Amino acid sequence: xxxxxxxxxxxxxxxxxxxxxxxxxxxxxxxxxxxxxxxxxxxxxxxxxxxxxxxxxxxxxxxxxxxxxxxxxxxxxxxxxxxxxxxxxxxxxxxxxxxxxxxxxxxxxxxxxxxxxxxxxxxxxxxxxxxxxxxxxxxxxxxxxxxxxxxxxxxxxxxxxxxxxxxxxxxxxxxxxxxxxxxxxxxxxxxxxxxxxxxxxxxxxxxxxxxxxxxxxxxxxxxxxxxxxxxxxxxxxxxxxxx
Amino acid sequence: xxxxxxxxxxxxxxxxxxxxxxxxxxxxxxxxxxxxxxxxxxxxxxxxxxxxxxxxxxxxxxxxxxxxxxxxxxxxxxxxxxxxxxxxxxxxxxxxxxxxxxxxxxxxxxxxxxxxxxxxxxxxxxxxxxxxxxxxxxxxxxxxxxxxxxxxxxxxxxxxxxxxxxxxxxxxxxxxxxxxxxxxxxxxxxxxxxxxxxxxxxxxxxxxxxxxxxxxx
Numbered sequence: 001x002x003x004x005x006x007x008x009x010x011x012x013x014x015x016x017x018x019x020x021x022x023x024x025x026x027x028x029x030x031x032x033x034x035x036x037x038x039x040x041x042x043x044x045x046x047x048x049x050x051x052x053x054x055x056x057x058x059x060x061x062x063x064x065x066x067x068x069x070x071x072x073x074x075x076x077x078x079x080x081x082x083x084x085x086x087x088x089x090x091x092x093x094x095x096x097x098x099x100x101x102x103x104x105x106x107x108x109x110x111x112x113x114x115x116x117x118x119x120x121x122x123x124x125x126x127x128x129x130x131x132x133x134x135x136x137x138x139x140x141x142x143x144x145x146x147x148x149x150x151x152x153x154x155x156x157x158x159x160x161x162x163x164x165x166x167x168x169x170x171x172x173x174x175x176x177x178x179x180x181x182x183x184x185x186x187x188x189x190x191x192x193x194x195x196x197x198x199x200x201x202x203x204x205x206x207x208x209x210x211x212x213x214x215x216x217x218x219x220x221x222x223x224x225x226x227x228x229x230x231x232x233x234x235x236x237x238x239x240x241x242x243x
Numbered sequence: 244x245x246x247x248x249x250x251x252x253x254x255x256x257x258x259x260x261x262x263x264x265x266x267x268x269x270x271x272x273x274x275x276x277x278x279x280x281x282x283x284x285x286x287x288x289x290x291x292x293x294x295x296x297x298x299x300x301x302x303x304x305x306x307x308x309x310x311x312x313x314x315x316x317x318x319x320x321x322x323x324x325x326x327x328x329x330x331x332x333x334x335x336x337x338x339x340x341x342x343x344x345x346x347x348x349x350x351x352x353x354x355x356x357x358x359x360x361x362x363x364x365x366x367x368x369x370x371x372x373x374x375x376x377x378x379x380x381x382x383x384x385x386x387x388x389x390x391x392x393x394x395x396x397x398x399x400x401x402x403x404x405x406x407x408x409x410x411x412x413x414x415x416x417x418x419x420x421x422x423x424x425x426x427x428x429x430x431x432x433x434x435x436x437x438x439x440x441x442x443x444x445x446x447x448x449x450x451x452x453x454x455x456x457x458x459x460x
Contacts, residue, residue: 101250
């Protein structure tokens with residue numbers, strides 16, 4: 001059974017639409033979600049979390065449809081949509097003390113561990129954190145309740161190379177513990193390091209959802225890195241569009 | 244839902260929501276349109292919606308393991324909590340006026356509305372309108388609250404004017420009775436106010452859940 005199954009997801013906006021987005025995630029795998037800015041990564045992530053209301057399609061987590069099971073499903077997943085952009089003047093420990101009451105599986109030990117790992121001071125407020133630290137703060141909350149699936153929107157954006165490296169190592173560690181990770185990024189080197197699977201989206205449509213190796217075989221040219229493949233494909237698509 | 248109420252009190256609530264509960268004491272002021280006390284209490288709640296927006300509380304709530312409808316219910320619970328505290332205080336003050344101060348010269352010479360069961364019925368009507376028009380209007384966008392608040396102010400002020408004028412109409416003088424005289428028409432108004440409060444609040448919750456579910460955040 002897939003941990004997450006997205007089938008024929010649709011979302012229509014006046015000038016953009018997600019069309020027939022389908023993919024699935026398995027336990028203990030890291031899946032990178034790539035595409036250029038505006039391709040539909042954040043809309044897809046928000047749709048599968050019901051933050052954006054999808055126009056159609058089916059979303060099931062752990063075999064349960066999202067509609068009607070939001071509470072139970074969200075207890076088992078962790079997600080972060082970018083940086084901490086809420087309660088800028090509240091201390092992190094105040095936010096944590098409220099958040100933890102909602103999780104039956106809140107793990108104080110994990111919370112302390114990641115607090116330490118990310119070098120976050122819980123007496124600071126989000127407004128006192130740099131952009132990179134705000135990303136880490138959101139990750140801290142997402143990681144502190146033993147989630148079986150982590151859905152992260154651009155978790156490495158704004159992080160310095162050292163922190164990015166630490167984070168991809170952390171992903172690998174969590175994967176070994178059986179956690180599935182789905183994260184969007186436009187920094188392809190992060191995927192080279194840790195991803196097992198890649199979901200590639202362009203103009204609201206999934207171009208390919210496959211293993212990293214399968215992605216290289218089907219879309220790459222001999223000797224090309226992932227980044228070079230992506231750049232070539234996007235250039236080709238742009239040229240086709242202007243013809 | 245207890246957790247949602249706690250979250251509202253701990254993070255989203257403006258201290259002004261609690262401070263404005265003191266407006267319940269306007270119930271004692273003679274020669275003053277005392278229904279404005281209920282309006283000021285809702286004004287205090289309005290400030291919590293302002294802090295909700297300023298602090299992106301909706302963004303925070305969406306990260307919690309709760310359904311979207313629970314976010315709406317949490318906001319309503321907080322609103323009802325403050326309204327309940329205000330109503331309780333106004334009920335106690337009204338009973339003090341009815342039981343012990345009905346003969347006080349300051350009140351007998353009062354041309355405006357008396358604190359009695361009619362007053363409490365209209366307090367509930369104002370609360371109900373707030374829950375339907377303002378809170379329900381806020382959840383159209385979960386962001387804009389200017390227009391819903393203006394509409395609410397207009398409706399609430401019309402209710403104040405209606406309540407203040409009603410007892411001047413022939414045959415309706417009993418609605419403004421002192422003490423416990425002519426209590427039956429007053430109890431009818433209180434019951435009607437309670438019914439309208441329940442109906443408007445339930446409709447507000449239903450509308451808000453439907454609207455919030457469809458919003459792209």
